[in-house]
Amino acid sequence: MSNKWVYMFEEGDMTMRNLLGGKGANLAEMTKIGLPVPQGFTVTTEACTQYYEDGRKINDEIMTQVMEGVAKMEEINGKKFGDLKNPLLVSVRSGARASMPGMMDTILNLGLNDQVVETMIAGNDDPAFERFVYDSYRRFIQMFSDVVMEVGKKYFEQLIDKMKEEKGVQFDVDLTAADLKELANQFKAEYKNQLGTDFPSDPVEQLKLAIEAVFRSWDNPRANVYRRDNDIPYSWGTAVNVMPMVFGNLNNQSGTGVAFTRDPATGENKLMGEFLINAQGEDVVAGVRTPMPISQMEQEFPEAYADFIKVCDTLENHYHDMQDMEFTVENGKLYMLQCRNGKRTAPAALKIACDLVDEGHKTPAEAVAMI
Structure with a gap:
């Protein structure tokens, strides 16, 4: 066997x-x-x-x-x-x-790869879609080069900064489809320059x-x-x-976020977190753009937000503990990418343990063991 x-x-x-x-x-x-x-x-x-x-x-x-x-x-x-x-x-x-x-x-x-990118774009007339595809491609080349092939991030960051300077823009989101296509080509050239081989185009090899x-x-x-x-x-x-993949960077009906079912600093039983529209996961942690508080997601994506609140309840009732979650909204639909018991400060741990007992999630003995 x-x-x-x-x-x-x-x-x-x-x-x-x-x-x-x-x-x-x-x-x-x-x-x-x-x-x-x-x-x-x-x-x-x-x-x-x-x-x-x-x-x-x-x-x-x-x-x-x-x-x-x-x-x-x-x-x-x-x-x-x-x-x-x-x-x-x-x-x-x-x-x-x-x-x-x-x-x-x-x-x-x-x-x-180049062919997939070209075919995807050819099948969709929306100029915003073309930008999304090149944005995804440039991110992939950058992450793959950095993480898999150990070519330093800085080479790519320098190319992005140079491009933004040339175009007179402040944020990555202000770069056009043509700019991002050019960046993808520069990234592949940098890859070859660093490693002496072409960027791998076969998805199975990737x-x-x-x-x-x-x-x-x-x-x-x-x-x-x-x-x-x-x-x-x-x-x-x-x-x-x-x-x-689900794409938080597909359009303005999409986004990505991280959240806690309770406040990890104080333990207060309220949803805490951050959300970025038209972004992929690493953008939230990279601090390139300022995210909005999770409560604002309710105005932007009411349906996905309502679903998310339900998910938070389900997770707490299931795991009987505060949850730390990552999620993406693609075209207004919510997808969960990760959950785990959330890290918290000592005061928060005490408050959460007491609250979990009051809410019937934990016995007093279990709550003491958590702290």
Whole structure:
């Protein structure tokens, strides 16, 4: 019997944290309780251990199962990976059992290449759509180069800054489709200049390299120092989550955000968070633009906001703890990308523990154990 290296989200749950990592287990659990999660798969922590045993290579058996996962994802989502007409683009994220800084985090928009980009644009007359496609492409080249191939971010940041200066604009969002197309070409040239080879255009190769990069980051210096300091065993490995992209940067009916079901500083039982219109996840944390408070999302996207409030209630009732969540709105529809028990200050921990007892989520003994 060969090993099972890949689990669709619908095959897992939160008890499988050791195998699926924290992120994968929570995505599976959210799927199980019926939340709107883009349906993808997790490559297990055991596959990571195997990668090291095989001399830092992903063996054919693992890759075959990954491609079977892609095929199921294509079926569920009605798009095809690497297809020109209706391409399935994916995000690749690491997810160890314990969350660890310094590990490879995220690659978005994987599956794009020149032909896919051109065909996508040709099939849509909206000039805003052309800008969105080139924006996604330039982000992908930048993240892939930085995260997977370890070409420093700064080379790309410099090119963006130069372009904004030349065009006399302040923000990335002010760059036009033509500007972003030019940036994508400059980025590919920079990639070749740094690595001596062309940017990989085959989506399957892109995916394999991205999964390898996540596994490799388990063993990078920052991760190793963190593991030593926090007694995290090397043998745990990390899982990889592959899921269909939902686009917060599609148009002004789209956006992305992070939120807590309670205030992590004071523990007050009210929704706290930030939201950016027409943006992808990394924009919120990068601080390039100032996000709006989550309460403002209600005016901008009333339906998605109402759905989000329901999701927050569902998650707290399910996990019986304050949740830290990432989500995206694409064309007014809400998608959940992650949830986990939220980190909080000491005063907040005390207040939340007491409130959870009052609300019937925890027994007094469980509440004491939380603090």
